Amino acid sequence: MNTSTRPQLQITTLAGGIGGARFIRGLTQSDLVGRECDVTVIANTGDDIWVHGLRVCPDLDTLMYTLGGGISAERGWGREDETFTTKAELGIYGVEPTWFGLGDKDIATHLVRTTSLQAGYTLSQVTEALCDRWQPGVHLIPMSDDRCETHVVVDHPEKDSRAAIHFQEWWIKYHASLPAHEFISVGLDSAKPAPGVIDSIMNADLVILPPSNPVVSIGTILNIPGVADALRNTPAPVVGISPIVSNAPVRGMADACLKAIGVETSAAAVAQHYGARINGGLIDYWLIDESDSAAIPEIEAAGIQCIAVPLMMTDIDATGDMARVAIDFALSGN
Amino acid sequence: MNTSTRPQLQITTLAGGIGGARFIRGLTQSDLVGRECDVTVIANTGDDIWVHGLRVCPDLDTLMYTLGGGISAERGWGREDETFTTKAELGIYGVEPTWFGLGDKDIATHLVRTTSLQAGYTLSQVTEALCDRWQPGVHLIPMSDDRCETHVVVDHPEKDSRAAIHFQEWWIKYHASLPAHEFISVGLDSAKPAPGVIDSIMNADLVILPPSNPVVSIGTILNIPGVADALRNTPAPVVGISPIVSNAPVRGMADACLKAIGVETSAAAVAQHYGARINGGLIDYWLIDESDSAAIPEIEAAGIQCIAVPLMMTDIDATGDMARVAIDFALSGN
Numbered sequence: 001m002n003t004s005t006r007p008q009l010q011i012t013t014l015a016g017g018i019g020g021a022r023f024i025r026g027l028t029q030s031d032l033v034g035r036e037c038d039v040t041v042i043a044n045t046g047d048d049i050w051v052h053g054l055r056v057c058p059d060l061d062t063l064m065y066t067l068g069g070g071i072s073a074e075r076g077w078g079r080e081d082e083t084f085t086t087k088a089e090l091g092i093y094g095v096e097p098t099w100f101g102l103g104d105k106d107i108a109t110h111l112v113r114t115t116s117l118q119a120g121y122t123l124s125q126v127t128e129a130l131c132d133r134w135q136p137g138v139h140l141i142p143m144s145d146d147r148c149e150t151h152v153v154v155d156h157p158e159k160d161s162r163a164a165i166h167f168q169e170w171w172i173k174y175h176a177s178l179p180a181h182e183f184i185s186v187g188l189d190s191a192k193p194a195p196g197v198i199d200s201i202m203n204a205d206l207v208i209l210p211p212s213n214p215v216v217s218i219g220t221i222l223n224i225p226g227v228a229d230a231l232r233n234t235p236a237p238v239v240g241i242s243p244i245v246s247n248a249p250v251r252g253m254a255d256a257c258l259k260a261i262g263v264e265t266s267a268a269a270v271a272q273h274y275g276a277r278i279n280g281g282l283i284d285y286w287l288i289d290e291s292d293s294a295a296i297p298e299i300e301a302a303g304i305q306c307i308a309v310p311l312m313m314t315d316i317d318a319t320g321d322m323a324r325v326a327i328d329f330a331l332s333g334n
Numbered sequence: 335m336n337t338s339t340r341p342q343l344q345i346t347t348l349a350g351g352i353g354g355a356r357f358i359r360g361l362t363q364s365d366l367v368g369r370e371c372d373v374t375v376i377a378n379t380g381d382d383i384w385v386h387g388l389r390v391c392p393d394l395d396t397l398m399y400t401l402g403g404g405i406s407a408e409r410g411w412g413r414e415d416e417t418f419t420t421k422a423e424l425g426i427y428g429v430e431p432t433w434f435g436l437g438d439k440d441i442a443t444h445l446v447r448t449t450s451l452q453a454g455y456t457l458s459q460v461t462e463a464l465c466d467r468w469q470p471g472v473h474l475i476p477m478s479d480d481r482c483e484t485h486v487v488v489d490h491p492e493k494d495s496r497a498a499i500h501f502q503e504w505w506i507k508y509h510a511s512l513p514a515h516e517f518i519s520v521g522l523d524s525a526k527p528a529p530g531v532i533d534s535i536m537n538a539d540l541v542i543l544p545p546s547n548p549v550v551s552i553g554t555i556l557n558i559p560g561v562a563d564a565l566r567n568t569p570a571p572v573v574g575i576s577p578i579v580s581n582a583p584v585r586g587m588a589d590a591c592l593k594a595i596g597v598e599t600s601a602a603a604v605a606q607h608y609g610a611r612i613n614g615g616l617i618d619y620w621l622i623d624e625s626d627s628a629a630i631p632e633i634e635a636a637g638i639q640c641i642a643v644p645l646m647m648t649d650i651d652a653t654g655d656m657a658r659v660a661i662d663f664a665l666s667g668n
Contacts, residue, residue: 053387053449083419089442093467095449104438108423115387115429133427 008038009327012204012236014143014227016044016217017059018076019243019251021066022313023210023323028067028137030320033327040139040200042227044212045123046150046185046220049168051100052090054110055117058168059217060127060142061109068134076251079105099173124194139196143221146191150216152260154178167216176253180260183216185223193226201230206330208323209240209283211250211311214270215257222282231282239285239330240274241322242267245311246291268295276303285330287311287322305329342372343661346538346570348477348561350378350551351393352410353577353585355400356647357544357657362401362471364654367661374473374534376561378546379457380484380519380554383502385434386424388444389451392502393551394461394476395443402468410585413439433507458528473530477555480525484550486594488512501550510587514594517550519557527560535564540664542657543574543617545584545645548604549591556616565616573619573664574608575656576601579645580625602629610637619664621645621656639663 013024020041028039044059058077065071065079072080082103091098102110109130116126122145131140150167157178164184170176185191201207212218222228231238244267249255255265263273267288275281279302286299286306293308300306307329313319347358354375362373378393392411399405399413406414416437425432436444443464450460456479465474484501491512498518504510519525535541546552556562565572578601583589589599597607601622609615613636620633620640627642634640641663647653 052445053452054445083417083438085417085438086420086441086445089439090445093442093446093464095446104417104419105423107420107441108427111386111388111420111424112427112429118387130427 008036010040010203010205011037011208011327012040012042012200012206013208013210014042014044014212014218014221015059015063015210016212017047017062018066019313020059020210020212020217021063021071022076023241023319024063024138025066026313026316026319027208027323030316030323032317032320033324035327039137040141040196040204042141042143042197042200042221044217044220045142045144046148046216047167047171048147048149049100049166051097051102051110052095053114054102054107055114056100056102056110057113057123057142060140061106063140064127064131064134064136067136067138067140068131070134077101078103082106097169097173100168101172122194124196139200141196141200142194143197143224143227144191145194146187148185148187148191148220148224150220151184151186152178152180153182153184154180171253176256180256183257183260185220188223191224193224197224198226198230201227201234201236204234204236206327207231207234207236207238208326209238209274211241211243211313213249213252213254213257214243214263214273215254215261228282232277232280237284237330238277238282239287239326240271240283241287241326242270242289242292242311244270245289250311250313266295267292268298271299271304271306272302278303285326287326287329342370344374344537344539345371345542345661346374346376346534346540347542347544348376348378348546348552348555349393349397349544350546351381351396352400353647354393354544354546354551355397355405356410357575357653358397358472359400360647360650360653361542361657364650364657366651366654367658369661373471374475374530374538376531376534376555377474377476378551378554379476379478380482380550381501381505382481382483383434383500385431385436385444386429387448388436388441389448390434390436390444391447391457391476394474395440397474398461398465398468398470401470401472401474402465404468411435412437416440431503431507434502435506456528458530473534475530475534476528477531477558477561478525479528480521482519482521482525482554482558484554485518485520486512486514487516487518488514505587510590514590517591517594519554522557525558527558531558532560532564535561535568535570538568538570540661541565541568541570541572542660542664543572543608545575545577545647547583547586547588547591548577548607549588549595549597562616566611566614571618571664572611572616573621573660574605574617575621575660576604576623576626576645578604579623584645584647600629601626602632605633605638605640606636612637619660621660621663
């Protein structure tokens with residue numbers, strides 16, 4: 001690669017919401033990363049949902065708000081200094097869902113998106129338009145412009161039968177406490193990767209899987225036809241950061257998702273779930289937390305190069321330092 | 335009529351927004367009216383508009399909020415203790431219209447309406463459902479379930495040509511300051527009266543035209559095929575209350591509307607614009623303000639019985655007293 005004409009490191013990441021967004025904020029906004037990166041973010045849209053007639057894209061919005069400086073620091077989703085006036089009124093009208101956190105500032109984003117989609121623009125185009133305001137400092141693209149929603153098969157507590165409910169209902173209303181028998185991506189078979197998804201993976205200098213949920217965030221993106229193959233075939237190294245530390249998710253409820261697909265909640269099990277590229281899998285390198293360093297031999301035996309570092313994204317610079325390690329580790333073999 | 339089986343006075347009113355709503359609040363909520371009334375309100379929906387993908391029905395909402403105790407006392411439209419967070423955010427996104435007053439509480443109403451309409455319910459059904467919450471104490475029905483929107487032909491200040499703009503744009507953005515060449519009801523020809531509109535006029539004991547805008551509120555309802563004929567043919571007396579006092583609208587910009595249709599802004603001219611039922615017109619009785627009492631001979635010469643009383647709706651009881659006079663006056667000839 002001729003660095004004189006392409007001085008920036010071209011990085012492509014797959015990402016879900018909070019974990020991915022915080023990692024990418026460190027990657028792009030901390031001086032500790034130590035190099036210029038041109039970052040493309042392929043966002044999970046399997047969590048997207050119609051709420052009160054509004055098209056809500058939780059992961060795209062979390063990424064956009066986090067990288068654009070508008071995220072609620074306390075909640076990690078939605079807007080800072082948010083109010084919930086409309087939501088309270090909808091509750092008084094007695095219309096469901098009442099469990100979805102629809103903020104008044106946030107509603108403006110959903111109104112712009114919904115009217116733009118209804119006018120015929122694609123989700124990619126709408127996302128680009130919204131980013132005109134937010135200036136996230138990355139190329140933010142949805143995994144697909146096609147509707148492809150994750151549903152969760154559960155024993156429904158109110159219907160006394162097995163039923164598929166929307167991922168958001170499972171995640172927010174039931175707090176992932178109903179055992180998931182299966183995740184179903186409705187629309188997956190006919191979904192195409194959005195423009196730029198495959199190209200950004202194939203043309204990257206480096207692909208990063210941030211510590212997002214390996215099942216319902218990264219996993220959903222990987223299920224879009226063509227994406228996993230692109231990861232297998234890209235000339236770029238692929239490095240992942242474990243979302244599991246000391247056999248528990250750093251945040252969120254990844255353990256409930258891993259259980260549903262029969263994967264143990266451990267840094268080593270997730271690495272092997274992705275699999276080594278040299279054996280037909282998806283990753284070359286894997287970062288685990290220092291507390292899990294005993295797992296390094298098992299992971300390396302599976303063909304994945306592994307390093308243990310502090311994985312807590314306590315602030316932008318701690319995260320930037322983690323990103324620097326991931327980049328250096330993955331490029332060390334090139 | 336057998337009052338033993340039908341003790342309440344069946345009153346049907348046509349109404350626009352603020353003026354009509356305040357009159358009907360006096361009619362239904364003041365003890366000074368002195369009798370039990372069962373009131374049906376046929377609301378103008380010509381002002382209805384799609385704003386940011388939301389179906390907004392300003393007159394239905396003003397009636398519902400005013401009669402249901404949720405109206406902003408200061409503004410006369412929208413909700414009390416309202417905030418405009420979403421509106422401000424939409425402005426930051428730079429999407430038009432920015433001139434429409436979309437409150438956060440109000441948005442909940444529009445979301446419920448929009449999703450219900452999109453689910454296939456009629457505007458009548460949606461209005462009834464919203465009124466489950468608001469309990470306005472009247473039968474509130476739209477003039478039509480069909481889309482029928484008032485547009486105003488103006489010399490457009492930004493386009494340098496004659497153009498038809500939505501009534502709300504003319505009214506709110508331009509404050510009715512652009513001379514109106516014509517009002518066009520888009521969809522009028524194929525619009526049918528909503529269920530109950532014709533029946534409520536034909537079966538009423540009394541029909542009242544409150545002091546709403548005679549052109550773009552009452553006039554629009556009258557233009558729905560069948561409504562004016564029902565007014566001409568109902569066995570009930572029809573009484574109107576002048577929205578014009580001392581040659582000026584009591585509130586709003588009815589003068590700009592009257593000018594466009596070539597009617598002078600005076601209590602007498604509006605009475606003659608409606609016309610006497612004995613001469614094929616629409617009203618039998620007409621209330622004018624004391625300050626206009628000199629116009630009584632002219633109005634009565636046109637075949638309309640006229641009385642001058644204080645017409646200022648300063649509070650619910652002042653309005654109730656006005657309603658009592660209108661009822662007694664109109665029923666005196668029966």
